[in-house]
Amino acid sequence: MTGLASIKAPQVGSWEAARDAFRWPALADYNIATDCLSAPAGRPALVVVAPDRTTEVSFGRLDDLSSRLAGVLRGLGVGVGDRVAVKLPQSAEMAIAVLATLKLGAVVVTVSNVLGVDAVAHRLEDSGALVLVCAGGIGERELAERTGATLLVTGDEGWLGGALDGHEPLTSFASSGADDPALLLYTSGTTGSSKGVLHGHRVLLGHHAIDLAWDHVREGDVAYSPVDWSWAGGLMLGLLVPLAYGITVVAYREPRFDAERTVAIMRDTGVSVGLFPPTALRVLQRSGALTKETMATLRLRVLISGAEAVESELASWARDELGLSVNNAFGQTEANALIGHANVLGELDPRCLGRPYPGHEVAILDARQQPVGPGVVGEIAVRADDPVCMLRYWNAPEATAAKFRNGWLLTGDSAHADADGNLYFHGRADDIIKSGGYRLGPAEIEGAILAHPDVAECAVVGLPDPQRGQEVTAFVVLGADVVPSPELTTELQSRVRAEVGAHAYPRHIEYVDGLAKSSTGKVDRASLRRAYGPVTDEASR
Numbered sequence: 001m002t003g004l005a006s007i008k009a010p011q012v013g014s015w016e017a018a019r020d021a022f023r024w025p026a027l028a029d030y031n032i033a034t035d036c037l038s039a040p041a042g043r044p045a046l047v048v049v050a051p052d053r054t055t056e057v058s059f060g061r062l063d064d065l066s067s068r069l070a071g072v073l074r075g076l077g078v079g080v081g082d083r084v085a086v087k088l089p090q091s092a093e094m095a096i097a098v099l100a101t102l103k104l105g106a107v108v109v110t111v112s113n114v115l116g117v118d119a120v121a122h123r124l125e126d127s128g129a130l131v132l133v134c135a136g137g138i139g140e141r142e143l144a145e146r147t148g149a150t151l152l153v154t155g156d157e158g159w160l161g162g163a164l165d166g167h168e169p170l171t172s173f174a175s176s177g178a179d180d181p182a183l184l185l186y187t188s189g190t191t192g193s194s195k196g197v198l199h200g201h202r203v204l205l206g207h208h209a210i211d212l213a214w215d216h217v218r219e220g221d222v223a224y225s226p227v228d229w230s231w232a233g234g235l236m237l238g239l240l241v242p243l244a245y246g247i248t249v250v251a252y253r254e255p256r257f258d259a260e261r262t263v264a265i266m267r268d269t270g271v272s273v274g275l276f277p278p279t280a281l282r283v284l285q286r287s288g289a290l291t292k293e294t295m296a297t298l299r300l301r302v303l304i305s306g307a308e309a310v311e312s313e314l315a316s317w318a319r320d321e322l323g324l325s326v327n328n329a330f331g332q333t334e335a336n337a338l339i340g341h342a343n344v345l346g347e348l349d350p351r352c353l354g355r356p357y358p359g360h361e362v363a364i365l366d367a368r369q370q371p372v373g374p375g376v377v378g379e380i381a382v383r384a385d386d387p388v389c390m391l392r393y394w395n396a397p398e399a400t401a402a403k404f405r406n407g408w409l410l411t412g413d414s415a416h417a418d419a420d421g422n423l424y425f426h427g428r429a430d431d432i433i434k435s436g437g438y439r440l441g442p443a444e445i446e447g448a449i450l451a452h453p454d455v456a457e458c459a460v461v462g463l464p465d466p467q468r469g470q471e472v473t474a475f476v477v478l479g480a481d482v483v484p485s486p487e488l489t490t491e492l493q494s495r496v497r498a499e500v501g502a503h504a505y506p507r508h509i510e511y512v513d514g515l516a517k518s519s520t521g522k523v524d525r526a527s528l529r530r531a532y533g534p535v536t537d538e539a540s541r
């Protein structure tokens with residue numbers, strides 16, 4: 001069987017050579033669980049960090065426990081194509097539940113613990129989940145009753161203490177094709193009801209270029225990310241990709257990201273590969289927890305980021321203070337890890353999204369789905385038959401038809417490419433600001449503001465204006481003990497004028513205590529537009 005580790009991008013040393021040398025293998029029989037459990041049985045698969053202990057789980061033990069749980073699920077009536085909802089934090093239990101479901105040829109529906117009751121109910125009802133695997137917390141039994149799902153509870157002691165050992169392991173599994181359904185991941189739903197995104201088993205193979213983003217996977221690597229495994233980026237890059245490469249995954253999840261605790265965990269578990277969204281990197285930077293001195297106590301050799309742009313100031317900190325490059329990877333739930341940086345192929349401008357990874361045919365298209373030239377803003381699209389692309393939206397044929405057009409999957413993200421093929425992000429198509437005849441993406445403006453040392457977070461939106469159509473408006477969260485002032489407003493506006501252009505500077509700057517975010521941690525610009533509505537005066541508030 002073809003496995004992820006067998007289709008690594010060639011180690012050829014340049015973007016052009018890697019692109020030209022890569023060929024997709026024939027994708028026939030393939031199962032994510034089989035690939036993720038193919039490493040030597042004695043090798044550590046998981047290091048589970050809890051407040052009172054750290055537990056190591058080998059690949060052999062993970063295989064055995066997931067086979068035993070697969071037997072339990074089959075006894076509950078789960079078969080090929082059925083949906084199993086997994087509502088658990090980063091844990092051995094979540095890894096076991098995901099792999100057990102996939103062994104049966106069933107479909108994993110990941111459900112984050114941060115979601116409210118109605119959002120969870122929507123996912124259970126929309127997916128038609130037969131089973132809800134959870135910790136049995138407050139309200140979860142009621143959710144199962146409300147939606148008709150059978151409740152399977154991990155219990156207070158979890159499954160590492162022997163609770164599954166009394167169940168016979170399943171020994172025969174459903175055969176799976178690369179295109180057979182495997183994962184049903186729901187979007188963060190910032191602009192309406194969350195949509196179910198159905199992926200085939202092939203999606204894991206579509207992440208082959210993460211080997212490049214990780215400066216090539218090495219034997220003995222240990223991977224960690226604070227990103228919730230219930231979301232596409234966390235599930236794929238934080239759990240399944242490293243397991244398929246045969247390296248160890250650290251499982252630890254706390255309600256709130258803590259820089260000091262994170263550095264301690266990386267030190268104690270020997271993390272060498274870290275996946276941190278830019279928001280977490282900024283916390284690490286500004287906390288002073290990660291410095292040249294602390295780096296000397298760590299094995300950390302590469303950082304990968306995603307979900308939003310990494311501004312130049314943050315990239316410079318990582319390079320100068322930590323001695324590391326930040327390899328940013330771009331994608332979305334429907335098509336993840338398409339574009340990014342890979343230091344082993346040559347450094348790129350840190351302000352750009354990166355280049356298409358080898359094997360992914362990506363283009364910038366106009367409204368008629370025709371490619372545009374360098375410097376022209378259009379929509380990022382990827383060929384629809386790419387293994388990393390979703391099969392379809394769940395129960396949403398019209399949305400599926402709108403997403404796939406003329407052989408392309410349209411991402412809804414706008415960008416332009418330069419003459420070298422570097423892609424520069426302008427924003428979500430619905431985040432583009434149309435002001436005074438200009439089409440402005442928020443990312444570049446936000447990057448200029450975020451580079452100011454007094455700024456902790458920033459979001460830029462366009463608000464209605466009778467003369468310009470929309471006015472550029474910045475919502476700024478300041479650092480600790482920083483007080484808003486007219487002088488600071490002028491500084492921020494001047495910075496944007498100088499770095500982006502006078503046409504893009506924010507005439508209005510709103511100082512706020514925090515920014516609304518989606519459940520995946522992305523800034524929810526739509527909520528800012530709804531909350532603040534039209535702006536009619538010139539003074540920053």
